[in-house]
Amino acid sequence: MLVINPVECIDCGICEPECPVDAIKSDADYKGEELKFWTDLNTKYSDIWPNITEKRDPPKDAEDFADIKDKYAKYFSEKAGKGS
8 A cells, every 4th residue: 555645745646547456546536534534544654654766566466456345444554565
């Protein structure tokens, strides 16, 4: 999972088509508590996790996870990944 700092985001939308599994959604797609949840999560972890400064290939198993529902509930960890 990657997060985007909502304070630094300029809402240009260029990240959305770059995501290999269409996981990036505009904040306009959410309302109320769901918007607050995702905004708070992105704010918290964008301050803690390392910045990504170079583009890499998607993980080899990215396609395996494309259609899985509730990925956050099943797989989220507060630990930052090590990358590949």
